[in-house]
Amino acid sequence: MPIKLPTDFPAKSVLETEDIFAIEEKRAKQQDIRPLRLLILNLMPNKIDTEIQLLRLISQSPLQIDVDFLKLVSHNHKNVSQSHLAKFYLSFADIQNENYDGLIITGAPIEKLPFEEVDYWEELLQVMAWSQLHTTSVIHICWGAQAGLYYHYGIEKIQYDEKLFGVYPQRLRINHRLFRGFDDVFMGPQSRYTGINEHQIREDVLQIVASNEEIGATILISTDDHNIFLLGHFEYDTDSLKREFLRDQSAGLATKLPVNYFEDSSMEKVTNCWRGNAHLLYHNWLNDVYQVTPYHLEDIPKMNGK
Template sequence: MPLIIPRDLIVEEVLQRENIFTMRDSSAIKQDIRPLSIAIVNLMPKKEETELQLLRMLSNTALQINIDLVRMESYDPNNSDTKRLKSFYKTYDDIKNNKYDAMIITGAPIETLAYEKIKYWDELKTIFEFAKKNVYSTMFICWSAQAALYHYYKIEHKLSDEKIFGVFEFDKLKENKIVKGFDDSFLVPTSRHTYVDVEDFEDFSDLEVLAARPDTGVSLVTTKDNRFVFNFGHWEYDKDTLHNEYIRDLSQGKKISPPINYYEDNDPKKDIKIRWRSAGNLFFSNWLNYCVYQETPFAIDSIEGKSVSKFGGSSLKDAGQFAKVKKIIFSKEDRDVIVVSAPGRRFKKDTKITDELISLSDKNLRIEEVREIIKSLEEELEVQNLTRDKQVEKIKNRFLSIAEDLGLEEFWNDELKFVFDEIKDSRDKDFIVSRGEYLNAKLLAKYLNYDFIDAKDLIIFDERGQVDIEKSKRAIQSHIGENKKAVVPGFYGSDKEGKIVTFTRGGSDYTGSLIAYALDSKVYENWTDVNGIMTSDPNRDPDAKTIDKLSYTELKEIIGEGAQVYQEDAISPVAKKNITIKILNTNNPENHGTIIKD
């Protein structure tokens, strides 16, 4: 991969000796590809040595890379040529209006200092925040990995009894595109006095630990989208880097053991054995190719016209998600009709509200049975009542938490909390289970200042328990019309007596589809927690890709093969009028998602 760097940054003889392929600006302009733009925030005292090590790793693939070197303006290192720094390095003020495909932030020999006591900590925090919004994928190396985890997630590092020093063997704990092609175990040069325990990541579902061991802590962690890569090792190190550190520490009178698994037979008098280069080169190549070059997102042109937008339970699982949904809805003027599901899981061990309500309904039925049993079973009845009441409170507190976080406590007290009295006394399973969508829609309507329209007034079931399409169409047109801003609960409707009738699970898809059909919408947006329909399960296959476009027939075939990506019955209404279906990600609204249309 050719690098575009300033002409006199490194002399030509060194570049040739190190096999670093560079290109001048004039030649790069003539190539018919866009160079990657990468910033290197160099915090190491030996700037030139670190530059050379990282440039060597970045130059091993076939793409152009445009390099910006970045320094701390709030700190002048003693070991660096100030004139050279000002000639070749930029400051945050120089780059703050830029966008980068990738960024590398190096380590620094300050790991035993408290973060707040570091002279450039405030400036580095500004760069961390810049990386969140302006860089597609950022790699943090060694100390900066610890600092970034502390800044973003408040994960603290710990001080090791002895320096973690040497070349350590790690097992690959998970499959991930950044370790694609790795052997089951691999070697990583490491040099630090601090570590982070693997247990500290258990509460962060967004983080994946790819390599760790008890004596070193974690070595490689990524976010699930690989936007952040926390690399605690030094694959970029030269053959003699650890040796030079060892000699330096000895000369300073420090108590230091030789780096383990580094010298032949672990004897400092013998030769050094390089055994980390292949893994290191593959790691940097994978990062550039799979996490940066192939994944940089782009936005498709927005589709004009009235739309129906459905947000799944994962999109509305808590108040933070409500805020994201509000931002998405208000980002386009034509998102007029909103269909919602009940709150989904907030974390791995959490439960979906609909599952809770189904369980609650089952509890109520069991309570009714227990009441008819003889006195000897009254003790069990008391236990079931207690369990039921706790579950009612659990569900009530979930919604109350959302209401309080959104500043809707008065609305909750005036209009919503009384729903739980009905739930508690009801034996109607469809009514109980439907209240998750009902309450979520009520809260979102109030939060958006939209009208709430109950699905029981829109979706009409006949005597056979099937949706009466024409009656439902007339009801939708009558209650919503052309220009009304409305939130509608998905998943249920009513029969001719007005009794609640629910769809099978996933029925919110059908609700949105019917409304889009009745209103002659041009597009039906279906928002969820993945970037559209994938080629395989992204939780099991790190190489899963988004399918850009499908026909209705192809979508039915995918569903027929067992993929739970969309409710099959919901295809027919939109297909009749060739309404475009868009499968989009609430947590990544800029992603183009999957478009379904004949």
Template structure:
């Protein structure tokens, strides 16, 4: 079954060229089925790119998904056309009375700023609390993972001596969990961050469970409330060329730019990236949708809470 997306969303044509089955709202109305409702709060600067990355992964499921893109009232994006935001995004105030089967909250380029100094921190906290009563399962990615852990559990973020940048071998610590069904003993996760959350802080909180970890990049996945929340420190959703674009963007503009680790063939940017994480990325998102959204959400969406 396809994803159900807003008419004329740019991701539709991109994914059709990749032979991914998507349908717009007009065609979806002809099907007599309740789709799973997924909200995406997209905080990344290049919103069209992030939309496409997430939709690509969410498409790998036999279920019909209805995607709603959320935006903040207290923040105006600088890198996405106003027309795109007006056409495809709705403010939190417009969606707050609705229920959703799943939600994804993305990262944001705010790592070095204290949470309380983020311009839209108050609205973010309101959305975090709202998700607990209006969403069956929520994925928090990168900065959102750190922000969610801080908001709900007081877990601090710690600055790193240098940027965690590359593709890192990661181990499932609870391989019997449904989120890891079909996973190998080791999978790889893209990381691109200047701060971290630490095992010793998380272990102090009984409601939190570290379920994946890397010897190089540290805590990778944290689960709470039996899978109602997942906090992902990296970017499984990244496209093959995302780190390459980031590396070339910063090269020459900053003095702390290093080659992304375990990424390029023979560590040579001219030979291009070696893609080692996409299979597990697809599996992770499919498992989340199947086992923690579809299998857990009530048939009557208004019963979520």
């Protein structure tokens, strides 16, 4: 079943050209099922690109999905129109008494800043605390994963000497239902200046699901399965790393070519080797959330034991 989106939502026209179907609100209300309710906290500067990337992945489920987007009002969003935010994004005050099947917290290009120096840190803490009671499952992406690991489990980030940048093989370390159907070794994009202090991981609360010998843990999940931490970017488009590289070059940064990415020195040809993994992961996640969440969303706090 398709995603329900407002008729004039910008991503809708792009997804329709890719034969990804989004149902209009009027028709969706006539269907006698309970759709999944998802909330996306979009911290990325180019919000419309990220909206398209994530909606593309979650749209492949046979379930109808209602999606809300969340903004942090303590931050001045400079790379998106205020009319877009006002029309399509909610504030924490709008959703703090609501329950959702799932939440996605995106990355943000602020890895080098100490967490406490991020201007919206206190508001983000509110959202992460709320998520443990009011959602069935939370996916944290890249910096969002590092922030979540720090807040929930006290795991500090570590600064790299240079940007970790490219497409890396990752090996599954445990069998987990969210990675059902994955190959033992799979590829995924990484783009970050920081990692995590793995010595601070407590096995009684966190499990490393996938890792790379060179760069360490790449995917972690809490032992209660509520919190998922993706240190990479499965949602990236084929040309996302290329655009990041050119942007860094224009800014005078010493970013090296992304590893395992360009097929030759012309930087023209890229083979996407993570798209299938990305769709499978989000399909598995949505199916899992659908199976676990109570039919009545008001029962989620009881399910979470609060």
